[in-house]
Amino acid sequence: MHFLQIPGPTNVPHRVLQAMARPTIDHRGPEFAELTLDLLPRLAAVVQTGGDVVVYPSSGTGAWEAALVNTLSPGDRVLAFETGHFAMLWCRMAAKLGLEVDLVPGDWRHGVDPGLVAEHLTDETAAVMVVHNETSTGVRSRVPEIRAALDRAGHPALLLVDTISSLGSLDYRHDEWGVDVTVGCSQKGLMLPPGLAFNAVGPKALDHQGRLPRAYWDWRPIIEANHSGYFPYTPPTNLLYGLAEALTMLEEEGLAQVFARHDRHAEATRRAVRGWGLEVLCADEREHSSALTAVMVPNGFDADEVRRIVLERFDMSLGTGLGKLAGRVFRIGHLGHFTDLMLVGTLGGVEMGLRAAGVPIKDGGVQRALAYLEGGA
Amino acid sequence: MHFLQIPGPTNVPHRVLQAMARPTIDHRGPEFAELTLDLLPRLAAVVQTGGDVVVYPSSGTGAWEAALVNTLSPGDRVLAFETGHFAMLWCRMAAKLGLEVDLVPGDWRHGVDPGLVAEHLTDETAAVMVVHNETSTGVRSRVPEIRAALDRAGHPALLLVDTISSLGSLDYRHDEWGVDVTVGCSQKGLMLPPGLAFNAVGPKALDHQGRLPRAYWDWRPIIEANHSGYFPYTPPTNLLYGLAEALTMLEEEGLAQVFARHDRHAEATRRAVRGWGLEVLCADEREHSSALTAVMVPNGFDADEVRRIVLERFDMSLGTGLGKLAGRVFRIGHLGHFTDLMLVGTLGGVEMGLRAAGVPIKDGGVQRALAYLEGGA
Amino acid sequence: MHFLQIPGPTNVPHRVLQAMARPTIDHRGPEFAELTLDLLPRLAAVVQTGGDVVVYPSSGTGAWEAALVNTLSPGDRVLAFETGHFAMLWCRMAAKLGLEVDLVPGDWRHGVDPGLVAEHLTDETAAVMVVHNETSTGVRSRVPEIRAALDRAGHPALLLVDTISSLGSLDYRHDEWGVDVTVGCSQKGLMLPPGLAFNAVGPKALDHQGRLPRAYWDWRPIIEANHSGYFPYTPPTNLLYGLAEALTMLEEEGLAQVFARHDRHAEATRRAVRGWGLEVLCADEREHSSALTAVMVPNGFDADEVRRIVLERFDMSLGTGLGKLAGRVFRIGHLGHFTDLMLVGTLGGVEMGLRAAGVPIKDGGVQRALAYLEGGA
Amino acid sequence: MHFLQIPGPTNVPHRVLQAMARPTIDHRGPEFAELTLDLLPRLAAVVQTGGDVVVYPSSGTGAWEAALVNTLSPGDRVLAFETGHFAMLWCRMAAKLGLEVDLVPGDWRHGVDPGLVAEHLTDETAAVMVVHNETSTGVRSRVPEIRAALDRAGHPALLLVDTISSLGSLDYRHDEWGVDVTVGCSQKGLMLPPGLAFNAVGPKALDHQGRLPRAYWDWRPIIEANHSGYFPYTPPTNLLYGLAEALTMLEEEGLAQVFARHDRHAEATRRAVRGWGLEVLCADEREHSSALTAVMVPNGFDADEVRRIVLERFDMSLGTGLGKLAGRVFRIGHLGHFTDLMLVGTLGGVEMGLRAAGVPIKDGGVQRALAYLEGGA
Incomplete structure (x- = not known):
């Protein structure tokens, strides 16, 4: 063995591998709708949100992109922190998509310093990008204190948090901590193979439609179709089978x-x-x-x-x-x-x-x- | 049963389901590189190309988007044909991404009329979008005749072809037919569950970098990383296991x-x-x-x-x-x-x-x- | 496909194959006892008996042998009917084990004629062997009428019935029809691969210990160990997983x-x-x-x-x-x-x-x- | 995990579990014969014999019985050694089958003492029963020295050896060590679930037909049917799939x-x-x-x-x-x-x-x- x-990817439990090996079904049939309607609130419970969770057939990287293109407009400024390799990659993506990145340098041995947040906010800061758990360093940033810093500053910037390697492993509270968009994926704490990514979307983020072009990543058609249990494009059925089983395991424990x-x-x-x-x-x-x-x-x-x-x-x-x-x-x-x-x-x-x-x-x-x-x- | x-999705063979249930491995380790380097040329053989094939963790819809954002710029004109529901969805996506669509109307009972191609080309036409096999109608368009019409017109527009429901089922020749970008996915002729999508990319398309913003869908970092057997972001390992097995089945037959x-x-x-x-x-x-x-x-x-x-x-x-x-x-x-x-x-x-x-x-x-x-x- | x-063997459902692929557990641990205690009464329900069902790791042939060696003594006479190939094989086995077989000839196109039972019984007849459903001919014998013939004759012979290819497919009532030993197996109506065989044992048969030597097939240590959920020798755990799933499918339908x-x-x-x-x-x-x-x-x-x-x-x-x-x-x-x-x-x-x-x-x-x-x- | x-049962490798989950095939068809003819010599290589290996759908206990009933006659004397729990169970079985057991007492902390073999042989000793590796004690008996003792005594008794928990884990040489019948099973060194058992049969044992009644366990019809790749009764196909995979793993290592x-x-x-x-x-x-x-x-x-x-x-x-x-x-x-x-x-x-x-x-x-x-x- x-x-x-x-x-991550982590050891996929045998029962999750087996769940994924069930025959694929009609994604427009009644059985599929039952699967979706059962799955989404259980996934939301892991993110600790009462709001929407959008599931993508994609790597976690796709959910990074989704968080940005759904909320921001070309030229928007975002505040980011050099906490490690993945924080830097997310910044690079933001720049490629046409955003202006204000980067607070770091030594890769610390998380985001909540005390530095306020001083780096500008009037134009549209969003703050934080990696909850830096997979490259094993350092966890204190999201509630970052939220508090934003609140003290009375700043309206969106708070976007990457939970790629923390979701399902570390305590993380989307609603309580006032996060606007949470980014997650399947192959870490959720014990699945790679291939699924998530955005948990708060109400403020949902209202905040940016002008970056988007189609595949657009939250709104997905959320709408999800209400009846379906997806606007073919969903990754067998990974969803695995997700249902993985959620059951988390719930059992x-x-x-x-x-x-x-x-x-x-x-x-x-x-x-x-x-x-x-x-x-x-x-x-x-x-x-x-x-x-x-x-x-x-x-x-x-x-x-x-x-x-x-x-x-x-x-x-x-x-x-x-x-x-x-x-x-x-x-x-x-x-x-x-x-x-x-x-x-x-x-x-x-x-x-x-x-x-x-x-x-x-x-x-x-x-x-x-x-x-x-x-x- | x-x-x-x-x-599509189609009946996934038992041996493909089982291949997908193998334990996930380190996507940065030597065993993974072997998998990739074995897989990609075999996939290219199904598309009948000697060029690059880019594999995405996504639905087929993602590969539609990839074909557009890698080659086109905001405001570019594309020529499309109303052959059915999916042709219309692809047009809608192009418009959402900021392209101008010239749509030739149709009755959903015929494919693209090659005789009409030339007259709808304009000087600004940057690309022609064709659905090889309309999944909503069961009508197949004659791609070689469309290619011939473009050649006769001496028009430089890129030819983008959707083979979502034909790849691996109908004869399709990316290189011989002079296609620039082929769009495909896993859950039809390739006998896999949904979750993988493809772009076969000809040399002209690779040179033709547009200015639409892109990060996740960007071909170039993927093609570069693929040379050593890796991916720029976490690949969907277990679906790739299934793909290798499905290709073996196609090769055996x-x-x-x-x-x-x-x-x-x-x-x-x-x-x-x-x-x-x-x-x-x-x-x-x-x-x-x-x-x-x-x-x-x-x-x-x-x-x-x-x-x-x-x-x-x-x-x-x-x-x-x-x-x-x-x-x-x-x-x-x-x-x-x-x-x-x-x-x-x-x-x-x-x-x-x-x-x-x-x-x-x-x-x-x-x-x-x-x-x-x-x-x- | x-x-x-x-x-038989028949098409094993995917979910049964998957159930069999679960990791093997300790056959002396508490989880195993739960499995056994859940399984046996559900299997008895398919045989329609309130009595004991003994499960063997063996082919159906083994359960033929078990039915004979548990009840009969060397030189005992048994009455059998030539209804087809498998009836003849069972007779041959009886002879090999040292029993005297009275065989009523047949044309392989009819079942046991209940009207002939009485005339072939002798004072020494210890058991009557009947194949409920002849797998070689597709002919079903009418067990209740055979029982009635025995009853009318007031004859104490044991009634041994082979349900290899009928159990779980054809209505069969061990208790109501007054059968003493029922012989069954896994790979037909029970939708499993081969490897499990059964004896349903009525009280008269249990009392009727013969003197044929026996060890592996001996009912009594198995029935005794089963009471606490265990087996006297290592049971075929993964086939039992499959059996549990197959029983669930029968119960669902x-x-x-x-x-x-x-x-x-x-x-x-x-x-x-x-x-x-x-x-x-x-x-x-x-x-x-x-x-x-x-x-x-x-x-x-x-x-x-x-x-x-x-x-x-x-x-x-x-x-x-x-x-x-x-x-x-x-x-x-x-x-x-x-x-x-x-x-x-x-x-x-x-x-x-x-x-x-x-x-x-x-x-x-x-x-x-x-x-x-x-x-x- | x-x-x-x-x-034993031991941790079944994932690839063996998956091999067992393949669809069951016709046990009288050409594909099945290929499976058998490939499998048997590879299994014989693990027992290190050039002779026949008989495969039973049964627990290891069944192969104990097979070793006895194929070679011995009612009332035959066998020599056994109290090396532990399983040696005692095998003795008890021999007695139940009508054999006379000469038991050399032991303290359960030592194997068979080769020096004691000669003195316990009698003119009527028909077979010597040895457990190679006592699963209850973790003590291994020195089979070659026992063989040498028999040879020195010039005694014709058959040497029957239980390798239940040694086969595929400890070096064991059926031919070189002059063993007449080897008893083995699936769920230990062979890394399978329980459900298969084996007898490796030397030429002397094959000639030495006893008069104990036997049908299911009879070697001869099995060996004969195996020559063309088939079995006289329905074989446990899916466990054989697993066996083929397990043998591949042993060969690879x-x-x-x-x-x-x-x-x-x-x-x-x-x-x-x-x-x-x-x-x-x-x-x-x-x-x-x-x-x-x-x-x-x-x-x-x-x-x-x-x-x-x-x-x-x-x-x-x-x-x-x-x-x-x-x-x-x-x-x-x-x-x-x-x-x-x-x-x-x-x-x-x-x-x-x-x-x-x-x-x-x-x-x-x-x-x-x-x-x-x-x-x-």
């Missing part, structure tokens, strides 16, 4: 338990990392991600060589260092369908791989994780 | 045999329809689709009532009449994974359903199909 | 509807056969099987050649003529997971195959079946 | 590598056990099983309570103590489809479970296993 411990499990696994992982005498990339205790941990390798060692050895000798995939972190970190994904014993195996593989790669580490990393996990849920 | 005889099989089944279907004393919607013998047959119900009868009865009593889904054909036709899909005996069952269900709905038909429709099919491949 | 129209469906399909098949001008093997109207139809080919034609052509040209498997019927009949299985349209496809394939093999048939066989099926459920 | 670490992997995992497990300060049940260094390890819990603790906690808190199934070992040992299965990281997770779960159950253990068991595994294959 391969250990797929990149921070309970969202609170799911979040607590991720917190526990992340804490155990950090204890192992520190036990090895290595450093976690995230530099602020308040911002640790419970979905993944980026581990810094000592100077003079190549993180990708560690990953290569771990893949070859122990059949485990770890996440590579992206962008300016290439070679300097590897990332351990501990999100989605994951258990204590899978984590123990994962950490064991990392410990053995580090040693095999000649990285000098201290004894007892896995042992510390075991000691913590023993405490139980 | 449900008979899914809409003209042989494309020529696949096309011949579809021709045989379409001819048998038309013989049954005429045997019942009913009329096929397609009005030109040269333009019959081998992928589906739209059947007109006599005045005073509701095609959707026939479909409802067939679904309830015989567990078969037929295609509904779309747009202005609503209630007047039903569509029999005979494309993708389909055999003689599945066709006999399908036609038997239609015959019984028509009788149960009180539509006056003559005896012997199925019998005529049997007599034709007996002749063999 | 292959048409598997032999009289309702046993009465399942039996009525089989009756309808059998009648439609016989109308087709007679429409072709051919003869059904079963010679008594009261004894037609609703699970399969054996069709006689005219002298001078080889039924296996028809089967070979049907397999090659139309990808359908039909049942061969067994024993002394080799080459003279082919058998159409219409049992298990089967629908009207699958039947229409099946009959279409037979009609085309007969013509292709040069067998002189009349027009309109399929047409007659359609006319009958139109009448509805 | 559940960790199924009982010593290579038998020598498979055995070496099991040896490594067993050694790592023992190091962990000793690291915890606990005792392995097997008392002779030459007899450690590489398929499973039975761990003794200190007096005053209940092994089943450890197992219960491990199941509840860490979702792992461990093997229970059987027979007179109940409550005193638990068994860790490390056979079949298993990797280094699965082992690390397994040992981590055991360590945490022991602590949670209050069993006093020393630190560092898992750590020792890691240190050993780091050394690599």
